[in-house]
Amino acid sequence: MSSLESVDNEKFDAPVIGHFIDGQEVAGEGRMSDVFNPARGVVSKKVALAGADIYETAVVACKNAFPAWRNTPPQKRAQIMFRFKQLLEENADDICALITDEHGKVLDDARGELTRGIEVVEYACGISELLKGQFSKNAGPDIDSWSEFQPLGIVAGITPFNFPAMVPMWMFPLAIACGNTFILKPSERDPSAPILIARLLSEAGLPNGVFNVVNGDKETVDLILQDERIQAVSFVGSTPIAEAIYKKGTSSGKRVQALGGAKNHAVIMPDADIENAANALMGAAYGSCGERCMAISVAVCVGEEISNKVVASLKDRIKKLRIGPGTDTANDMGPLITQEAYTRIHSYVEEGLNQGAELVADGRNLEVSGYENGFFVGGFLFDKVTREMSIYTDEIFGPVLCVVRVKNLDEAMALINEHEYGNGTCVFTRDGETARYFTDNIQVGMVGVNVALPVPVASQSFGGWKRSLFGDLYVYGPDAIRFYTRRKTMTQRWPADNKTEKTKFAFPSGGT
Numbered sequence: 311m312s313s314l315e316s317v318d319n320e321k322f323d324a325p326v327i328g329h330f331i332d333g334q335e336v337a338g339e340g341r342m343s344d345v346f347n348p349a350r351g352v353v354s355k356k357v358a359l360a361g362a363d364i365y366e367t368a369v370v371a372c373k374n375a376f377p378a379w380r381n382t383p384p385q386k387r388a389q390i391m392f393r394f395k396q397l398l399e400e401n402a403d404d405i406c407a408l409i410t411d412e413h414g415k416v417l418d419d420a421r422g423e424l425t426r427g428i429e430v431v432e433y434a435c436g437i438s439e440l441l442k443g444q445f446s447k448n449a450g451p452d453i454d455s456w457s458e459f460q461p462l463g464i465v466a467g468i469t470p471f472n473f474p475a476m477v478p479m480w481m482f483p484l485a486i487a488c489g490n491t492f493i494l495k496p497s498e499r500d501p502s503a504p505i506l507i508a509r510l511l512s513e514a515g516l517p518n519g520v521f522n523v524v525n526g527d528k529e530t531v532d533l534i535l536q537d538e539r540i541q542a543v544s545f546v547g548s549t550p551i552a553e554a555i556y557k558k559g560t561s562s563g564k565r566v567q568a569l570g571g572a573k574n575h576a577v578i579m580p581d582a583d584i585e586n587a588a589n590a591l592m593g594a595a596y597g598s599c600g601e602r603c604m605a606i607s608v609a610v611c612v613g614e615e616i617s618n619k620v621v622a623s624l625k626d627r628i629k630k631l632r633i634g635p636g637t638d639t640a641n642d643m644g645p646l647i648t649q650e651a652y653t654r655i656h657s658y659v660e661e662g663l664n665q666g667a668e669l670v671a672d673g674r675n676l677e678v679s680g681y682e683n684g685f686f687v688g689g690f691l692f693d694k695v696t697r698e699m700s701i702y703t704d705e706i707f708g709p710v711l712c713v714v715r716v717k718n719l720d721e722a723m724a725l726i727n728e729h730e731y732g733n734g735t736c737v738f739t740r741d742g743e744t745a746r747y748f749t750d751n752i753q754v755g756m757v758g759v760n761v762a763l764p765v766p767v768a769s770q771s772f773g774g775w776k777r778s779l780f781g782d783l784y785v786y787g788p789d790a791i792r793f794y795t796r797r798k799t800m801t802q803r804w805p806a807d808n809k810t811e812k813t814k815f816a817f818p819s820g821g822t
C-alpha cells in the first residue's frame with residue numbers, strides 16, 4: 311500500500327484542475343487538494359479549492375445569465391439539451407477515461423454511469439411538455455385560472471465521489487432546462503469529468519454563466535449555504551453531511567433536497583431462483599467495489615437451507631472475481647477510492663471478526679501485480695451477522711456483504727424497517743403474494759422484485775426514506791421539475807361586456 315498521503319505542492323509538477331465559470335475554464339490557484347490515481351496509489355493531479363473570490367465570480371455569472379435564460383423558450387433550451395446529449399455520446403470515451411483514472415471503477419461501469427446520466431438529459435429534452443402549466447377554464451363567470459412553473463433563480467448542486475458524472479447529471483440538466491442557472495460543486499476526489507462535461511454543454515450552445523463548476527471542499531460548500539442569492543441546493547453524499555446541509559440550508563431559507571447514505575438489504579426467500587439471486591447479488595455487492603449508494607450490503611436469507619446455499623454459491627463466485635485496474639476491461643472490480651477508505655474497510659473487518667461474525671471470504675492481503683501501491687481489496691463475505699454488529703448497522707461503503715439468517719419474511723422485513731437507512735431494497739422470490747406484501751409494506755424508497763439494484767429510470771424519480779433523504783422531493787424525473795420551479799397561480803377575469811359590478815363582501819367573490 312502507498313504511504314503517500316499528500317505531496318509537497320512546491321515540488322509537485324502535475325496538472326491542476328481549476329473551475330469552469332461563465333463559459334470558460336478558470337485556472338486553479340490557492341488552496342489545493344490531492345487527486346489520486348487509486349489503481350496506482352499515487353497523487354496524479356491537484357484540484358483547486360475555491361475560496362470566496364472564485365465563488366463570487368460564479369454567482370455573478372449565474373446572476374447575469376438568469377434574466378435572459380429564464381425567458382428563453384423551453385424548446386430552445388431543449389434544443390441545447392439535444393446537442394449536449396450528442397456531444398456526451400461522441401465524447402463518452404474521454405469522459406469514462408477520466409472517471410476510471412480518478413475514481414478507479416472499471417471502464418464498463420463508468421460507461422454505465424454515463425448512460426444513466428445521459429438518460430436524464432434525454433428526459434430534459436422534453437422540457438416543453440414537462441413545464442406545461444395547468445389550466446381551469448370558467449373557474450367562475452368570465453374567470454379562467456391557471457398555474458405555471460417558474461424557475462427559482464440560482465441553484466446549486468453538491469455531489470459525492472462515487473458517481474462523478476451521473477450524480478451531477480441527476481441535477482443540472484433538469485435545473486437548467488427549467489430556466490435556472492446552476493453552480494456545481496463536485497467531489498474534490500474526482501473533479502475532472504464535470505469540467506469536461508461543462509465544456510461540452512458550452513459547445514452545445516448553452517449561454518455563458520448558466521452552468522458553472524466550482525471545485526472546492528467544506529469551505530466552498532459553506533459559502534453556498536450562507537449565500538441568500540442561492541435559492542435551492544441539491545446534495546448527494548453521506549448521511550451526517552446530508553443532515554448538516556439540510557439544516558444549514560433550510561435555516562437560511564433555501565429549498566434543500568439532501569440524499570444520504572444507505573444500508574441496502576436483499577431478502578432471499580426459500581423459493582428464490584438461487585443462481586439468479588447469487589449472480590445479481592455479486593454485481594450489486596461487489597460492482598464498483600461496493601462504492602454505490604444502492605449497493606446491496608446485507609443479504610437476508612430466510613431459513614437455514616437457503617442461507618447455506620446462498621453462502622456457498624457466493625463464496626465460489628467471490629473466488630472468481632477479477633480485480634485490477636479499471637482500465638483493463640477484463641476486470642470486474644477496481645480499487646477503492648482512497649487509502650482512507652482502504653483503512654476504514656479493514657477496521658470494519660476487524661470489528662466484524664471481534665464481534666463474532668464468520669468471515670467466509672477474506673479480501674485482505676490482495677496483491678495486484680504491477681499495481682502494488684493501489685488501493686485494492688478483494689470481496690468480503692460475512693456470515694451469521696447479527697443486528698447489533700457494526701458491520702450490520704453502519705454503511706461501510708466497500709465490497710463487504712453481510713449475511714443475516716432469519717426464520718421468516720416478517721422477521722426479514724422487521725430488520726429492514728427498523729434500520730436507520732431506507733434507500734433501496736429487494737426481494738428474490740417466485741411468489742407474487744410475497745412480492746406484493748413486501749413492496750406494499752417495506753419502509754424503503756426504492757424497491758426491487760428479483761432486481762437487486764432498483765435504480766429508477768429517468769422518467770421516475772430517485773430517493774430514499776428515513777435517514778437516506780432529508781427533504782421532500784426526490785432527484786430527477788417529475789419531482790425534479792417541482793423542486794427546481796415555483797408554482798404561480800393566476801386568476802383572470804375578462805367580463806364580456808365590461809359592465810360595472812356591485813361590490814361583494816362575501817368570500818369567495820369570484821365564482822358566485
Ligand code: NAD
Binds near residue numbers: 468570571
Ligand atoms: P461526502 O459526504 O464525504 O461528500 C459529499 C460532498 O460533500 C462532496 O462534494 C464533499 O466535498 C462535500 N463535503 C464533505 N464534507 C463536508 C462538510 N463537512 N461540509 C460540507 N460539505 C462537505 O460523501 P462521499 O464520500 O463523497 O460519497 C459517499 C457517500 O455518498 C456515501 O455515504 C453514499 O451512500 C452517498 N451517496 C448517496 C447517494 C444517494 O442517492 N442517496 C448517491 C451516491 C452517494
